[in-house]
Amino acid sequence: MYKRKEWIGVLLLIVVVLIGNIVFYSKQKDTVKIEDSLLSKDSFIIKIEGEVVRPMELEYVKPISYGVLFLRIKNSFNEFSDISKFDMNEIIFSDSSIYIPTYDLGNLFSPDEKICINQASLQDLKKLPQIGDKRAQKILDYIESNGKIGSWDIFFKIAGVPENVKDEIKKQAVL
Numbered sequence: 484m485y486k487r488k489e490w491i492g493v494l495l496l497i498v499v500v501l502i503g504n505i506v507f508y509s510k511q512k513d514t515v516k517i518e519d520s521l522l523s524k525d526s527f528i529i530k531i532e533g534e535v536v537r538p539m540e541l542e543y544v545k546p547i548s549y550g551v552l553f554l555r556i557k558n559s560f561n562e563f564s565d566i567s568k569f570d571m572n573e574i575i576f577s578d579s580s581i582y583i584p585t586y587d588l589g590n591l592f593s594p595d596e597k598i599c600i601n602q603a604s605l606q607d608l609k610k611l612p613q614i615g616d617k618r619a620q621k622i623l624d625y626i627e628s629n630g631k632i633g634s635w636d637i638f639f640k641i642a643g644v645p646e647n648v649k650d651e652i653k654k655q656a657v658l
Contacts, residue, residue, distance in 0.1 A: 529575060531556065532657055533583035533597065534564040546576035568602055577633065582657040598656040600638060601631040611655055612648045632658055 526544045529552065536559050541552075550571030553560075560566070565586040582599040598607050600622065608619035625632065625641045632638045638658065639649055 527576070527578045529578075530580040531559070531583065532580065533599075534561060534585045535559045535583050536561055543575075546574045549573050549575065549581075579633075580658050600656050600658050601626060603656075612651050613644045614642060614652075618642050618644070634658070 526542050529541045529543060529547075530538070531541065532538045535556075539556070539559065541556075548571060549566075549569045552575065553566055553569070553571070560583070563585045565584050568584070582597055582602075584599060584602070585596060598610060600608070605616070605619050605623060608614050608622055609616065614622075621643075622632075622638070622641055632641070635649075635653065635658065644652065
């Protein structure tokens with residue numbers, strides 16, 4: 484059996500660990516300020532597509548940064564996932580679709596690779612049906628002045644594409 488001094492040592496160690504945990508966790512608080520109007524929704528969905536092990540939909544009730552989100556799903560990335568172009572401090576607080584692009588592998592191109600509209604260049608946007616120089620520039624100007632395009636309805640209003648190509652664009656691109 485343990486001697487009295489050993490029991491006291493064990494009890495002191497447990498007390499020190501408990502006090503340390505209480506102090507550590509009491510200092511950690513979320514300091515992100517979000518307007519009440521953003522929190523009126525019960526939850527929101529984040530869709531993850533692209534260069535991941537499998538596409539997924541995640542439901543959140545609190546805003547989350549790209550950095551924290553990517554840390555939580557790090558096991559879903561593969562060796563070709565390129566998250567370097569994302570701002571890890573940017574907060575996601577509404578329904579979003581995130582396309583994880585592939586590292587630039589030179590001439591290797593996957594025919595099922597989708598164009599991420601919110602991160603695309605002028606040349607990338609012009610690959611979409613019915614999107615030429617003028618429409619691509621309108622899209623880029625909108626993103627530059629207003630931030631990311633949040634829905635397909637907004638995108639199609641900006642682009643002004645005919646109704647018959649909307650489904651084809653959705654097959655080739657993500658927001």
